Amino acid sequence: MSKINELFSEKLTVLNIGIEMFNSEIAAQGEDSVQLEWTPPAGGNPQLAAALEKLTDQKKIDQANDMAVERMMNAKLVLKGIEQAIDVVPGMTEKTIFHAGPPIKYEDMPEPMKGAVIGALIFEKLATTPEEANRLAASDEIEYKPCHDSQMVGAMTGVTSAHMCVHVVLNETYGNYGFSPIHEGSGYTVQRYGSWDEGVINRLNWLHDEYRPVVNAALKLSGGIDVGSTIAQALHMSDECHNRNKASSMMFYKLIVPWLLKTDYPKDVVLRCSEFINSNEHYHLSITMAASKAQMDALNGIENCTIVTALARNGKTFGIKVSGIGKDQWFTGPAQYVDGLYFPGYSKEDSTPDMGDSAISETAGLGGFSLGNAPAIVQFVGGTVSDALGYVNRMYEITWSENKNYTIPIMNFRGTPAGVDIRKVIETGILPIITTGIASKERGKGQIGAGIANPPMECFEKAILAFASKYQ
Amino acid sequence: MKLEVIIKNNVYYDSVSLMQISKTVESHEDIEKAMVGMGTAMNKELLENAGLINQAALNAQPSDLIIAYTTTSDKLTPEEISSLVDAQLNKQDSNATSTSVQAPKTIPNAIKRYPEINFAQISVSGTYAAQEARKALNNGLHVMLFSDNVSVEDEIELKSLAHAKGLLMMGPDCGTAIINSVGLGFSNEITPGDIGIIGASGTGTQETSVLIDKYGGGCSQVLGTGGRDLSKEVGGSMMLDCLAALAKDEKTKIITLISKPPVEEIADKIIEASRNVEKQVVICFINDRQRENLNTITFTSTLEDAARLSVQLSTGKVKELANELSSKEILENAALLPSQKYVRGLYCGGTLCDESASIFHNAMPETTFSNVGKVNRLQTIGVSQGNTFLDMGDDTFTVGKPHPMIEPSLRNERFLKEALDPETAVVLFDVELGYGSHKDPAGEVIPAIVEAQTKLQALGRHVVMIAYVLGTEKDKQIYSVQVAELKNLGVIVANSNAQAAKCALDIIRNK
Structure with a gap:
């Protein structure tokens, strides 16, 4: 028939x-x-529409995207240790500074990022005063690189130097690693937001000298901690794993403490280390980010794949990467201001535009894409749970698939939207949403609020045109 | 300026809810700066930075809620702010758990959400129409493409894609279909039956289905192909696929094909395919030359005959329609002046316009003009010549406006102009009922009729008005109600479009 x-x-x-x-x-x-x-489609732009049409209903692309999502789902993400960046991060040298987002020169960096560079140079003992650090930072001696280009992601400024400590997450299925510097805690005075005072440098030193060997020993004893499992459970405990990390941080604390106690370190040392984790409700963000990076990097360079592998910002520009184009190509546009809630006394005028690599969470289907998991923070998006679910529903419009491992109980355990497809973004005009912290526009003033950000459409427009011209 | 700090012990609220509440408190007219937060170290740091700290705040525990604000007002009491915060904290959102349902934005997502979807009806602007149709077909949906302005190349590609997938690709420019008794586009509520229509013309298909209903028959399926299907380029692709489907359809006994006369090569192809169908086929090439009937194929050249013959074959009998019009009687009542020589036809339905123009063209080719079809072209579309038949649904009239079947009042201005032209003897017009059409199309034209009649009366002249109401008693506008509205104003209402045109022709010839 x-x-x-x-x-x-x-x-x-x-x-x-x-x-x-x-x-x-x-x-x-x-x-x-x-x-x-x-x-x-494509907002009526004929050039984009032509590119889009060329890439629509193409079996090769659909199969490539299926394969990409399969790789996302199959990733076994294990926290293996805490190491000095220079020991593990490809391309790190004594005089390399890694930063968040797409490439940027020192003089173009927003103030908090410059401050973070100064902090890093003082920490590395390459300079003793901020003035000296500033001169060195602006010289040719220092090489700047995006974290994302070297298997790393850094929250906010993402500024990472040779002897800073990074979480090391192995994607056991595909054998690649993801790194992310340890989250120093909340408050203003963190290097991540551009502070370099004594407390900040002391903390970095302590992390390097005491914390790193102790926690590393515990992780070695444990054989590694399954990060994917922690994230999946935390999503059911009201985290969306970008702006709310309470459940995942608590779970990590619960998982690591027994192993810390099994090490040979004295009780007071173990207590200091465990208290550092316990006192930071965003501790796990860094681990989630490293894991998401290891997960998404396994999608790099899949021929014909239109799925986004990186969403990252440096406070000036927003950059994305697309699997089928390859891991070294950024598509950029101006970073947007964050639509959010500000701490008392602050407003949008005081803020740095969207910044940080933490949108790797959204790339992997967390954060804004799993906002339905986190009713506690729905104020970011208008204040009601239904607003949050509406946002998630929007994200299904632009993703290739749904995540089998990360599910949303309130939506009948539907998988979180997985795999942002540049074709769908262009077709629908819907942009990914990112739940993010807002940095002050000044150095060392820390976080001044939190809210929702979008990439500029320009990134996706450039990407689809490049893809269409590459695709045959 | 004074600082107030309120502490609520042993409560817990998530920081983001509290940020929202801070904003609400801060928007209070008497408050300069405010923060509501749990007594964590970080919040104390924030309070200090904002100049909102005092000893009470410093002593607060992480399980204590701090409400700190500065005010210049002496009247503002801490109780007021405290209860404001409480009200915010306990605010219930009645919708909190209901999932907000947003309409899907793309075809694949719509199907993912509603897997039962099996058909796409597309009416987006021509620039995007082909693309959406292609997506629908690629997602396994049958398509009815209402949009026009789709290139013939796109049409060929879409139809061959549909053919390869075994799907319907009705259109572009397909205005009418009834599938499984569901009316799509512009269509009427008609009795189900065993006649399957495949039409390459919009209102022609609609007219045939309505006449079948009136003659006492019924339809199994009414399929449209779009007006260009039987062109040489497209090659009748959709009509052939539909014919094959109706040939196998158990509920269809008679198949009725409607089209303007195609080029001979395509006509042969359609006829050849019809010969291989083991069912009776009625072929109506509108206003075509006489053709010899074949074994199971009957040819007609009018929609009326196509409907009549189909019902005859289906039920063995045709219900006769009462009140055939008498042009003689009309003429006697009209008292037309010698200067009133012509008919002016104002149509919403394209095929109906075409049909009427053809009837006139056959009788008086020199004086018949139209903006469409094979008769003489009007020199200027805005100025009528001789017997003029205007398709008001043509692009020249509809740029930036809805189709007159949706908004019939768009015709009124021209209606008045034609009625008042001293050369006009008869105004001929159509009224379409059914799905897609205006909810009171006769009512929409009435102001023009009344105004014309009033002005003509003052001029001492009378113009004959003949209408055809395309519709059934079951249509939401109700045929008899619409007819009565017109008859009350002295408008003559015909039983078919062809009858209306023939009556007008008789009047012009015999006056």
Whole structure:
């Protein structure tokens, strides 16, 4: 029987695309119909629409994307240790500074990032005063690189130097590593936000000298901690794993403490280390980020794949990477201001535009993409749980698939939206949403709020044009 | 300026909710700066930085809620702010757990969400129409493409894609279909039956289905192909696929094909395919030359005959329609002046316009003009010549406006102009009922009729008005109600479009 004859014996269910009156006429007949909320693909831009059309309904792309999502799902992400960046991060030298987002020169960096560089140079003993550090930072002696280009991701400024400590997460399935500097805790006075005072440098030294060997020993004893499992459970405990990390941090504390106690270190040392974790409700963000990076890097360079592997910002520009284009190519546009809630006394005028590599969470289907998991922080998006779920529903429109491992209980355990497809972003005009912290525009003033950010459409426009011209 | 700090012991609220509440407190007219937060070390640091700290705040525990603010007002009491915070903390969102349902934005997502979808009705602007149709087909949906302005290359590609997938690709420019008794586009509520229509013309298909209903028959399926399907380039691709499907459809006994006359090569192809169908096929090439009937194929050249013959074959009898019009009687009542020589036809339905123009063209080719079809072209679309038939749904009239079937009042201005032209003897017009059409299309034209009649009366002249109401008693606008609205104003209402045109022709010839 032909499909047409099959239709004659089935119940007709219409998808109406266009004039809404036709939809209501079908409804008036008591029949089922669905109205598509249609907008011109690519916002009506003919050049983009042509590129989009070339890439739509292409088996090669669809198969590549299926493969990419499969790699996301199959990733076994294990926290293996804490190491000095120079020992593990490819391309790190004594005089290399890694930073968040796409490439940026020192003079173009936002103030908090410059401050973070100064802090890093003082910590590395390459300079003793901020003035000296500033001169060195602006010289050719220091090489700047995006974290993302070297298997690393850093929250906020992401500024990381040779002897800073990074979490090391292994993607056991595909054998690649992801790194992220240890989260120093909340408050203003952290190097991550551009502080370099004595307390900040002392903390970095302590992390290097005492914390690193102790926790590393515990992790070695444990054989590694399954990060994917922690994230999956934390999502069911009201974390979205970007802006709310309470559950995952607590779980990590619960998992690591027994191993800390099994090391040979004295009780007071173990206590200091465990208290450092215990006192920081965002501790696990760094681990989640390193794990997400290891997860998404396994998708690099899949021929014909239109899935985004990086969303990252340096406070000036927003950059994305696309699997099928390759791991070294950024598509950039200006970073946007964050739409958010500010701490008392602060407003948008005091803020640095969107900054940090933490949007790796969204890239992997966390953060804004799993906002439905975190009713406690829905104030970011208008204040109601239904607003949050509405955002998540939007994200399904631009992702290739759903995450089997990360699920949303309140949505009947539907998987979080997984794999941002540049074609769908261009087609629908819907941008990924990122739940993020807001940095002050000044050095060392720390976080001044939190909210929601979007990448500029320009990143996706450039990406789709590049993809269409590469794709044959 | 004074600082107030309120501490609530042993409560816990998530920091983000508290940030929202801080904002609310801060927006109080008497408050300069405010912060509501748990007594954590970080919050104390924030309070200090904002100048909102005092000893009470410093002593607060992480399980204590700190409400700190500065005010210049003496009247503002801590109780007021405390209860403001309480109200915010305990605010319930009635919708809190309901999932907000947003309409899907793309075809694949719509199907993912509603897997039962099997059909796409597309009416987006021509620039995007082909693309959406292609997506729908690639996602396994049958397609009815209402949009026009789709290139013939796109049409060929879409139809061959549909053919390869065994799917319907009705259109572009397909205005009418009834599938499984569900009316799509512009269509009428008609009796189910065993006649399957495949139409390459919009209102022609609609007219045939309505006449079948009136003659006492019924339809199994009404399929549209779009007006260009039987062109040489497209090659009748959709009509052939539909024919094959109806040939196998158990509920269809008679198949009725409607089209403008195609080029001979395509006509042969359609006829050949129809011969291989083991069912009776009625082929109506509108206003075509006489053709010899074949074994199971009957040819007609009018929609009326196509409907009549189909019902005859289906039920063995045709219900006769009462009140055939008498042009003689009309003429006697009208008292037309010698200067009133012509008919002016104002149509919402394209095929109906075409049909009427053809009827006139066959009788008086020199004086018949239209903006469409094979008759003489009007020199200027805004100025009528001789017997003029205007398709008001043509692009020249609809740029930036809805189709007159949706908004019939768009015709009124021209209606008035034609009625008042001293050369006009008859104004001929159509009124379409059914799904997609205006909810009171006759009511929409009435102001123009009344105004014309009033002005004509003052001029001492009378113009004959003949309408055809396309619709059934079951349509939401109700045929008899719409007809009565017109008849009350002295408008003559015909039983078919062809009858209306023939009556007008008789009047012009015999006056």
